[in-house]
Amino acid sequence: MxxxxxxxxxxxxxxxxxxxxxxxxxxxxxxxxxxxxxxxxxxxxxxxxxGATPMTVLTSSMEPTLPPGTLIVSKPVAPSKIHVGDVMTYQIKSGEPAVISHRVIEVRSRSDGTFTFITKGDNNDAADPEVVQQQVRGVLWYSVPLLGYVNSAxxxxxxxxxxxxxxxxxxxxxxxxxxxxxxxxxxxxxxxxxx
Missing domain, CATH: 1.10.287 (Helix Hairpins)
Known part of the structure; x- marks a missing residue:
């Protein structure tokens, strides 16, 4: 047994x-x-x-908030809804596809009802050239660290x-x-x- x-x-x-x-x-x-x-x-x-656009952070200009490799999703908004502190995505040169995402440090309202923006990377010493509202593509909606590498690949x-x-x-x-x-x-x- x-x-x-x-x-x-x-x-x-x-x-x-x-x-x-x-x-x-x-x-x-x-x-x-x-x-x-x-x-x-x-x-x-x-x-x-x-209707948002996923993009990858390629440079260290927004460190430590958005380090390289971060996936950011930028959602279109009306220029009047953009405020100081928002991370805005805009065309580097009006009408061209290359974009950059930096923090808005100043919003200027013109007499004709349009807006211009002064932006600066969190990790940069100097502000960027003035951005006109036609260059604006949206503001940061959400971001995911490291997932941008997959998006870029x-x-x-x-x-x-x-x-x-x-x-x-x-x-x-x-x-x-x-x-x-x-x-x-x-x-x-x-x-x-x-x-």
């Missing part, structure tokens, strides 16, 4: 160990999937729905290819986890039923 009991205990222990590892793997997989979905929402979905064309591939792989992996869970449950039920 002792020789029969020990193998059963070992097989039960081995089964329990496998179940624990499977539960850990499932939990980690679900957490990873949740993280990917959250990042996709932060970088792609939320800005697109809100994936250009528009790459995102169109990479996002569906990653989503497809995650879906396949989730399907695999569901199927293996069902198979394990069926095996466990069969093992528990007396013959």
């Amino acid at each position: 002792t020789t029969e009991v020990r193998p059963r205990r070992r097989s039960r222990r081995a089964r329990q160990t496998r179940e624990v590892w499977r539960a850990i793997a499932t939990g980690l997989s679900a957490g990873f999937l949740g993280l990917i979905v959250l990042l996709a929402a932060i970088v792609i979905v939320i800005p697109k729905v809100a 994936l250009t528009g064309e790459q995102r169109i290819i990479v996002v569906p591939i990653v989503a497809g792989l995650l879906f396949c992996y989730a399907l695999y986890m569901v199927i293996t869970g069902i198979i394990a449950a069926v095996r466990k039920r069969r093992a528990a039923t007396p013959r």
Whole structure:
């Protein structure tokens, strides 16, 4: 009898160990999937729905608040809604695509009803040249440290290819986890039923 009991205990222990590892793997997989979905929402979905633009901080001019590699999302606002202290994104030269994001240190109202702004990087000694309202692209809505590196690595064309591939792989992996869970449950039920 002792020789029969020990193998059963070992097989039960081995089964329990496998179940624990499977539960850990499932939990980690679900957490990873949740993280990917959250990042996709932060970088792609939320800005697109809100009409905002995700950008990456490339220089140290806004340190320590916005160090290089930070993802910033700039949301369009009316020039009259921009206040001292806001981090404003604006075209370096009017009509050109290159932009910069610096803190507004002064707002000037002109007699014709338009506004101009004086900005300065938090880490810079001198203020920037005056910015006219036609250059303004928006103000900082939210930022996420280090996520800008991912944003910079994936250009528009790459995102169109990479996002569906990653989503497809995650879906396949989730399907695999569901199927293996069902198979394990069926095996466990069969093992528990007396013959």
